[in-house]
Amino acid sequence: MTISDPIADLDTIVAAARAAQSRYEANGSQVRYDRAAQAAAWAIMEPDRNRALAELAVETTGLGNVPDKITKNHRKTLGLMRDIQHATTFGIIRDDPDTGITEIARAMGVVGAIVPSTNPAATPANNIINALKCGNAIVVAPSPKGVASCEMLIGFIHAEFAKIGEDPDLVQMVPAPGSKEKTQRLMETCDKIICTGSQNNVHRAQTAGTPAVAVGAGNVTVIVDETADLAAAAEKIRASKCFDNATSCSSENAVVVVDAVYDAFVAAMAQAGGAVVKDEAAITAALWPDGHLNRAVIAQDADKMIAALGLDGQVPDGTEYIAVPTSGIGPDHPLSGEKLSRVLALYRAADFDAAVVTTRQIQLHQGAGHSVGLHSARDDRAHMLATAIPTSRIIVNQAHTFATGGSFTNGMPFSLSMGCGTWGGNAIDDNLHWKHFLQSTKIIREIPAREPALADIFADYWQEAGA
Template sequence: MLSTEHTIRELIERSRAAQKIAEGFSQRKVDELAAAIVYTFSRPELAREIAEECVAETDIGNVESKKAKLMNKMPAIFYQVKDVKTVGVIDRDPEMGITKIAKPIGVIAALVPSTNPEATPIFKGVLGLRARNAVIFAPHPASKKTSMKVVDIMREILEKNGAPKDLFICIDQPSKDLSQELMRQADLTMATGSGDMVKAAYSSGKPAYGVGAGNAVVVIDETADLAETAAKIRIGKTGDNASGCSAENSLVIHESVYDEMLELLQLQGGYLASPEEKARLQEVMWEDGHLSRDIVAKPVDRIANLAGINIPDNTAFLMVKETGVGKDYPFSGEKMSLVLTVYKYSEFDEAIDMVNRITSYSGFGHSCGIHSNNQEHIMQLALNTKTTKVIVRQPHGAANSGAWFNGLANTFSLGCGTWGGNIVSENVTQKHYMNTTWVAEPIDRQPASEEEIFGDLLATVNV
């Protein structure tokens, strides 16, 4: 039996051989290969087949949402990156004498979470390929069949288009030890998964782009269109059974619209748990302080049944009222399930404080949102919270990773800045998959005078 180190070394050697060939590919060649991959997976029949097999294997999420990731989300991602140059000279600034040249990273280790094993390999594979890298995928053991199938299809597309299929390799018997060794030997890790794996990526001795935990908190003030807001929250909350890190986790609602908002959420399929039902729900959702796998991204009726709650047939998600934040109030944390926590506030400063307290406990740096038509409130929230994104009047779960209806980079990897223990505070996209060489030529520029450098900035300071 091969050692872990030797097993990964063999995969790395195969990847490097393939990557050396890809290094000679033109921009047109990598774009054609990427287009073929995205198009193939966006076909309805294959998308549904993979989605159904994924849900059957993992018991996470739902078929329609996973199908939509392949048919809608990945084409949107490709549309956004396809004009980004990744080969040769990518930018020139004659005035500053600067020329930028894109170069491959080499071999990328791609961690694949069990919550998104159908789309993450395509996303990381396509962006890696466009930058002429090879990618080795480390799937979660609970979703390895799905990830293996997806990677095998990508390999077939490469091979029949004259590219080495070993540009994509998937570990067929994944384990934590193999993933850690892969991160140690690869040139860069794209880490998506549990907090432990992200920390391991940063401790591997190699560069890594990690993501942070989600726990999106959304403020609803008195100026919001409440009916429209309720509909958007249902969309954002229920996508893929709330498996994504961007799904709405808590609402902070102004007291003047609190009751009406709850009524409208119930019309959208929300079920408001009684205090007794909330207590039973808490018992089944957490085991020894950790989320139970029995509720993560599971259908709402299954969660309700576990807690002994009788819900109407049209229920889309559960709601619980909360006032506290922190370890003693687990509903204030990330739930990765069709359970939504609701808070009430009176003054807007109180809402900002609530967002900060909740995200400091869970989801630091990730994102928050607001439904408001008060621009001052929107900017107050953005200026005074430690989150990398503030989503305004949109379904948070659908908008935070980029969408046709906003200007964010479409992605499946969301950086949370130093607050979340990450090196990036933006959505990870094509530029993060390549190295850049800067060519600097001499320019005709004279040194600035002291007056030009300092201006009036020293007029009222002691020096």
């Protein structure tokens, strides 16, 4: 009897991916890259397969809900395809006679993609499409709960590849069962790591010795000020907070409301399905019964969440999420952190300036660099937040979950992975998108000299400081 060596098996997969990528690039064209990306996109967007993936994801991970995962799989992929439709990723991508530089698109090679269980189809599909669009092969490492969904997705992609004669070795996954050892080996042997998921995985990715793009933790805080349309804000927060049962890193975790409209906003929340539960100690104990988030609450439908928190009969019928008034921030106040559930921390601030202070403290505790939100009629306050808070994104008057990762009503790239800049320990502060899967070779030609005189550079300085 021959016993398989898991690491050797993974090495075989990476070798096959590397050989396939070499052929793909050597015989590449923009048409071929685009067609492969289309095939991968249709593999997840075709309605019957989309539903099958959504149902399997909820069944095997226990996270989220089927209708919202169907929506996510469809809209995230459609938006991505819109973003990359006219992007040039093969051949000459820039030819500038003024500088004498011609830039040639080049693939990165084999991408190793580490993906989470919260979006076990949408995130791998996003990475796969971007990789193929840019001439790469990709090997996906799903979380243990996401293995079944990833296997199904790749099976669908290979079926589409068969229709167009594309090489299935371009898209593979770490063989089940997954393990830290296999994922580590992938990160060490691929050419580029793309990592979305736990901060433990992010740390491992960024220390694996391979160029890596990793993203940070979310803990979205949203300010509602005295100029906000309260009914609209409450409805947008409800829609965002409840979407896919708060599995998204962009789901609101805290709302900071200025005192002048606090009571009116609480009433608007109630109209939109948000119930205020004032027993902070009881909710905290039920959410973290053993110091870890309660799995019976994480990413569950409202009725299951309410039951698991012991709130049956204590909140109105039709409650979709709960808001817990609190003032504490930091490690001793877990409500101030990410909750991955239909539970919102509710803060009261004396005025907008105080709301900014609270929001900054929450972000410094957890979620720095990711995103914050603002519901306000004053655009200048968005500018104030942009310089006062350690964050990469200020989402203004929008449902945060739908806006942060790209929307058909804003200009952000469609993505499921948010870079958090140095605030979040990341190399990027953008939404992960196709440019992070592409590199280039520059041809540099000689041009007429453009050497300035010293006065051209220093005249104003000399005038102020002296020569």
